[in-house]
Amino acid sequence: MKALARLTALLTLLLSLLGSAVAQEATDCTVIIGSQVEMATGSSSDALVVIKGERIAAVGNAINGLELQPGVAPTARYQGGTCQTVDAVGSILTAGLIEVSSALGLVEIGLEQKTRHHEWEEGPNNRAGLRASDAYNPRSSLVPVARLGGLTSALVVPTGGLISGQSALVDLSGNSQQEAIVLPSAAVHANPHSGSSRAAGLYLLRQALDDARFLLRNPSAHQQGRSRDLSAPLGALRALAPVIENKIPLVLKADRAADIEAALRLAEEQNLRLVISGGAEAWLLADQLATSKSAVVIDPMVYGPGSFDQLNGRPDNAVLLDQAGVNVIISSFSSHRAGTLRQSAGNAVRAGLKPSAALWAITGAPAQAFGMPDRGEIRAGGMANLVLWSGDPLELSSVPQRVFIRGEQQALQSRQTELRERYRNLPGSPIEPPPLLRGQ
Amino acid sequence: MLDHTRSQLGHLTRAALSCVLLCASSAPVLANEQPATAPAGATSPLKALKEAEQQGLRRVEPIAAIEYPKLLITGAEIHTAAGAPITDGYLLVEAGRIKAIGSGQAPPLEGAIHIDASGKIITPGLIDTHSHLGVYAAPSSRAHSDGNEATAPATAGVWAEHSFGPQDPGIQRAVAGGVTTIQVLPGSANLIGGRGVVLQMVPRRGSRAMRFPGAPETIKMACGENPKRVYGSRSSAPSTRMGNIRATRSAFLAASRFLERLEQHQASSEGAKKKSRKRRSKDSSKESGPDRDLDLESLAGVLRGEILPQVHCYRADDMLSMLQLADEFGFSIRSFHHATDAYKIRDILATKQVAVSTWADWWGFKLEAYDAIPESAAMIAAAGGIAVIHSDSSIGIQRLNQEAAKAWYAGLNAGFELSRNEALRWITWNPAWALGIHEQTGSLEVGKRADLVIWSGDPFSVYTRAEKVFIEGVLRHDQADLRTWSDFELGQRNSP
Numbered sequence: 001m002k003a004l005a006r007l008t009a010l011l012t013l014l015l016s017l018l019g020s021a022v023a024q025e026a027t028d029c030t031v032i033i034g035s036q037v038e039m040a041t042g043s044s045s046d047a048l049v050v051i052k053g054e055r056i057a058a059v060g061n062a063i064n065g066l067e068l069q070p071g072v073a074p075t076a077r078y079q080g081g082t083c084q085t086v087d088a089v090g091s092i093l094t095a096g097l098i099e100v101s102s103a104l105g106l107v108e109i110g111l112e113q114k115t116r117h118h119e120w121e122e123g124p125n126n127r128a129g130l131r132a133s134d135a136y137n138p139r140s141s142l143v144p145v146a147r148l149g150g151l152t153s154a155l156v157v158p159t160g161g162l163i164s165g166q167s168a169l170v171d172l173s174g175n176s177q178q179e180a181i182v183l184p185s186a187a188v189h190a191n192p193h194s195g196s197s198r199a200a201g202l203y204l205l206r207q208a209l210d211d212a213r214f215l216l217r218n219p220s221a222h223q224q225g226r227s228r229d230l231s232a233p234l235g236a237l238r239a240l241a242p243v244i245e246n247k248i249p250l251v252l253k254a255d256r257a258a259d260i261e262a263a264l265r266l267a268e269e270q271n272l273r274l275v276i277s278g279g280a281e282a283w284l285l286a287d288q289l290a291t292s293k294s295a296v297v298i299d300p301m302v303y304g305p306g307s308f309d310q311l312n313g314r315p316d317n318a319v320l321l322d323q324a325g326v327n328v329i330i331s332s333f334s335s336h337r338a339g340t341l342r343q344s345a346g347n348a349v350r351a352g353l354k355p356s357a358a359l360w361a362i363t364g365a366p367a368q369a370f371g372m373p374d375r376g377e378i379r380a381g382g383m384a385n386l387v388l389w390s391g392d393p394l395e396l397s398s399v400p401q402r403v404f405i406r407g408e409q410q411a412l413q414s415r416q417t418e419l420r421e422r423y424r425n426l427p428g429s430p431i432e433p434p435p436l437l438r439g440q
Numbered sequence: 441m442l443d444h445t446r447s448q449l450g451h452l453t454r455a456a457l458s459c460v461l462l463c464a465s466s467a468p469v470l471a472n473e474q475p476a477t478a479p480a481g482a483t484s485p486l487k488a489l490k491e492a493e494q495q496g497l498r499r500v501e502p503i504a505a506i507e508y509p510k511l512l513i514t515g516a517e518i519h520t521a522a523g524a525p526i527t528d529g530y531l532l533v534e535a536g537r538i539k540a541i542g543s544g545q546a547p548p549l550e551g552a553i554h555i556d557a558s559g560k561i562i563t564p565g566l567i568d569t570h571s572h573l574g575v576y577a578a579p580s581s582r583a584h585s586d587g588n589e590a591t592a593p594a595t596a597g598v599w600a601e602h603s604f605g606p607q608d609p610g611i612q613r614a615v616a617g618g619v620t621t622i623q624v625l626p627g628s629a630n631l632i633g634g635r636g637v638v639l640q641m642v643p644r645r646g647s648r649a650m651r652f653p654g655a656p657e658t659i660k661m662a663c664g665e666n667p668k669r670v671y672g673s674r675s676s677a678p679s680t681r682m683g684n685i686r687a688t689r690s691a692f693l694a695a696s697r698f699l700e701r702l703e704q705h706q707a708s709s710e711g712a713k714k715k716s717r718k719r720r721s722k723d724s725s726k727e728s729g730p731d732r733d734l735d736l737e738s739l740a741g742v743l744r745g746e747i748l749p750q751v752h753c754y755r756a757d758d759m760l761s762m763l764q765l766a767d768e769f770g771f772s773i774r775s776f777h778h779a780t781d782a783y784k785i786r787d788i789l790a791t792k793q794v795a796v797s798t799w800a801d802w803w804g805f806k807l808e809a810y811d812a813i814p815e816s817a818a819m820i821a822a823a824g825g826i827a828v829i830h831s832d833s834s835i836g837i838q839r840l841n842q843e844a845a846k847a848w849y850a851g852l853n854a855g856f857e858l859s860r861n862e863a864l865r866w867i868t869w870n871p872a873w874a875l876g877i878h879e880q881t882g883s884l885e886v887g888k889r890a891d892l893v894i895w896s897g898d899p900f901s902v903y904t905r906a907e908k909v910f911i912e913g914v915l916r917h918d919q920a921d922l923r924t925w926s927d928f929e930l931g932q933r934n935s936p
Binding site: 108109110111112141142145283284301302303304305306307308310311312314320336337339340343346347349350394395396397399416417419420423424426428429 | 578579580581609613665783784786787801802803804805806807810811812813814815819834835838839842845846849853854900901902903904905929932933934936
C-alpha cells in the first residue's frame with residue numbers, strides 16, 4: 001500500500017512537472033535561477049537561490065561553490081552534488097505565505113457538524129488543554145487548495161468558549177500529523193469579548209490565569225490537598241503555564257478599541273505576550289500597541305461595520321498601525337478561502353500600505369509572532385518554504401508557478417483542479433460504460 | 441438567520457457577514473416611478489391584478505426634481521462592456537443619459553462640467569444581482585435581521601423592499617466600490633422567499649424611492665439545503681430535497697388554478713360585456729372573480745412571465761430539478777444564484793439562456809457548495825452562457841471588480857480565452873440582463889443611463905480604487921468626500 005501511495009505521489013509530481021524545463025534526474029539540491037527574490041532586507045533581481053534538503057542553502061547574485069552550466073537544459077553543481085535547476089527569469093520568489101486565523105485541516109464542510117473539529121460546541125468555558133494538533137488532518141481537501149493560493153504554513157486555531165485551546169503551527173504538506181506539525185502548541189486563544197458581559201469575560205480569564213499561576217508556583221500543593229478552589233480542571237490550568245511563563249503568546253479576539261485597551265492592561269499586569277486578533281479599531285490604539293510590542297492580526301478587506309465593535313473600522317487600519325511601528329499580521333480569517341490571503345494584503349496596499357510591509361505581514365510577521373523564526377523569509381539557513389510567482393504576488397493576475405515546502409516541490413493540484421479537468425469537456429463524469437471485453 | 445450563520449461558520453468572518461446559509465436570490469418587475477395617482481377603474485380581472493400591483497407600488501416619498509448636470513468627461517480609456525476599449529475616450533452626459541461617446545475631440549456641449557479623466561479607466565457602474573444590504577443591515581443585529589420570513593416555507597407575498605432599511609452603512613460602502621445598482625433579495629430559508637427589489641444606489645429615506653425606474657419585479661426562490669434544514673429542524677415540511685420540490689410544485693399548482701380562475705372570469709366578464717352592449721342589461725361587477733391573494737398574485741406574475749425568478753441553487757441536479765419544474769408550469773428561470781455546480785451543466789444553461797450568478801472562489805461552507813471551482817464563471821461564458829459575479833456579502837460587494845478579476849484570471853490560466861470585455865460584462869451587462877434592465881444600464885452606449893465609474897487604473901487590479909461614481913449622471917461617490925450617508929454612523933466615528 002505504502003509503495004503504491006508513493007508511486008502515485010511520484011506520478012502526480014511527474015505529471016505536474018510535465019512540460020516544464022526542469023532537469024529531472026536524481027538530485028540533492030535545487031537551484032532557482034534568475035527570479036526577483038523578495039527578502040526582508042529588500043528585493044534582489046536576477047538572483048540565485050539554492051535549496052539543499054529542506055533548507056535554503058544559499059541566496060545571492062553569486063554563490064560560492066555553485067557551478068552553473070547555462071544552456072537549453074542548464075545544469076548546476078553545488079558543493080560537489082548535482083542540482084536540478086529552475087529557470088525563473090521573469091518570476092518573483094517569496095517566502096511561502098502563512099495564514100494565522102484558519103481552521104485548515106480542522107474543518108472540511110462548514111455546516112457539517114461531523115466534519116468540524118475546531119469548535120467544541122458544548123465544551124466548558126476554559127478548554128485551554130484542547131490541542132488543535134490532535135485533530136489536524138494533513139489530507140484535508142482544503143490543504144491543496146490553500147497551497148494553490150501560495151500558502152505553505154498555517155496556524156490552525158480552535159474556536160469557541162472563553163479560552164478556546166491551543167493552536168498548532170503546521171506546514172501545509174506531509175501525509176501525517178508528525179510530518180506536518182511544526183509546533184503542536186503555538187499559542188493559546190481566548191475570546192473574552194464573546195459573552196453577554198465583557199467585564200465578566202475578563203474576570204473569568206484573569207481567574208484562570210491566577211489559578212494557573214498558583215499551580216505553577218505551588219506544584220505540589222494540589223497533591224498534598226493544600227490547594228484552593230480552582231476555576232477549571234488541572235489540565236486546563238496547566239496548559240496555561242507556557243502563556244504565564246511567556247513562552248507562547250495569548251491571542252485575544254478583540255475588535256473594539258475599548259476591548260483592546262482592556263486586553264493590553266491584562267497583558268501588562270500579567271506580563272503576557274499578547275496578540276490581538278481582529279483589531280478592526282486597533283488603529284485607535286496604535287501607539288500603545290507599538291509600545292507593548294503586541295502584534296495585531298487584521299483583515300484589511302473587512303471594512304464594516306459588521307458589528308457594533310467595528311464602528312471605527314477603516315480600510316487603512318494596517319497603514320496607520322504600520323506607521324506607528326505596530327507588528328501587523330494580515331489574515332484572511334478563512335479556511336476554505338485561505339488563498340485570499342494575498343488579496344487581503346493587496347487591499348492593504350490599495351489603502352496605502354507599502355508593498356514590502358504587506359508582504360511581510362503575510363510571511364515574516366506571522367512566523368516571528370508565533371515562534372517559527374526559520375520560516376517567513378528567504379535567507380540562507382532558513383526553511384525552504386518558497387513560492388515562485390508568475391508576477392507580483394499580491395496582484396490578482398499572478399499565480400504560483402512552483403511551491404516548495406521544506407525543500408520539496410508540491411504538486412499544483414487539488415480536488416478543484418481535478419473537477420475542472422473532469423468537466424473541461426462535457427458531460428464530465430463518466431457516463432459511458434467501461435469496455436466489457438477489453439482488447440477484443 | 442444571520443446569527444446562526446455566524447456561530448456555525450466560526451472562522452469564516454467574511455462569509456458570516458454575508459448570510460451564506462440562507463441567501464437566495466430574487467427577481468424584478470414593475471415600473472419604478474409610478475404616478476402618485478390611483479389607477480383608473482379596473483375593467484378586467486387581469487387588468488385589476490395589474491392595477492392592484494401598480495397601486496401596491498405607489499410612492500409616498502416625493503423626490504425633489506433631480507438636477508442632472510451636463511458632463512464632459514475626457515481623456516479616459518473607456519471600457520464600455522459593449523465592445524473593444526475606447527482609448528483617449530470622451531463621454532458627454534445630459535439629463536442623466538449618455539449623449540455621445542467616442543475617441544479624440546469631443547463635440548461641444550454648452551454648460552457642461554469638464555472632468556479630466558486622463559490616465560483613468562471608465563467602466564459602466566457595477567451591478568450586483570444578489571445583495572442583502574438593508575434587509576440584514578450593518579451592524580449585525582437581531583433587530584435588523586429582516587431577510588427571512590422563516591415562518592412558512594413559501595411566502596411569495598412578502599417584498600424585500602418592506603424590510604430594506606436605507607440607513608445601512610453598507611450601501612455607501614458599496615457605491616464607493618463602484619456599485620450603482622443592486623438587487624436586494626429575501627434570504628433562502630424559504631422555498632419561495634418573496635419578492636426582490638432592484639434599487640439604484642442613491643440616498644433616499646425609503647426603499648421605494650430607490651427603486652430602479654422600469655425594472656421588472658423579481659422573486660426569490662431556493663432549493664437544496666437551506667429550506668429543508670430550516671423547516672426540517674422544526675420537524676415540519678420540507679425536510680428533504682423531494683419535500684422541497686413537492687412544496688414548490690404545490691405552490692405553483694395553486695397559482696395555476698388562481699390564474700385560471702382569473703382568466704375564466706375575465707373571459708366570462710368580457711362575454712357578459714358584449715352581451716350587455718346588446719341588451720344594456722345587468723351590472724356584472726358583482727361577479728368579482730377570485731379573492732385577492734398576495735402570495736398567489738406573485739406566483740401568477742411568475743407564470744405570466746412578468747416576475748423574473750431568481751433561484752438559489754448549488755448542486756447541478758438541484759438546478760435540473762428546478763428547470764424541470766419551471767418547464768412543467770411554463771415559466772422561465774431568469775437566473776440561478778450561487779450555482780456553484782453550474783459549470784457541470786453549462787451547456788443546458790446556455791441553451792436555455794438562464795443567467796448564472798455566482799462567486800469567484802467561495803466553496804465548502806456547506807456540502808452543496810463542495811464542488812465549486814474558481815473557473816466556473818469562465819467555463820460558463822466560454823460555453824456561451826450568461827455569467828454573473830454576485831456578492832451575497834456586504835464585504836464582497838465593496839470589491840466586485842476584484843471578484844470578477846479573480847474569476848477571469850482563473851479562467852485564463854486554465855486556458856479559457858476570454859476577453860476583458862467579457863469579464864467586465866460579468867459585473868455590468870450580464871447582471872443588468874438578469875434583472876431585466878439591460879436596455880437602460882449595464883453598458884456605456886448612447887441613450888443609456890450614465891451609470892459609470894472612473895477608476896484610478898485597471899479595474900481588474902487589486903490596487904485600483906473607484907475615484908468617482910456617477911448614477912444617472914449624478915456624482916454619488918467621490919473619494920475625497922468623507923460625509924456619511926447613514927444616520928447610524930453620525931457622531932460615532934473618529935478620525936486619525
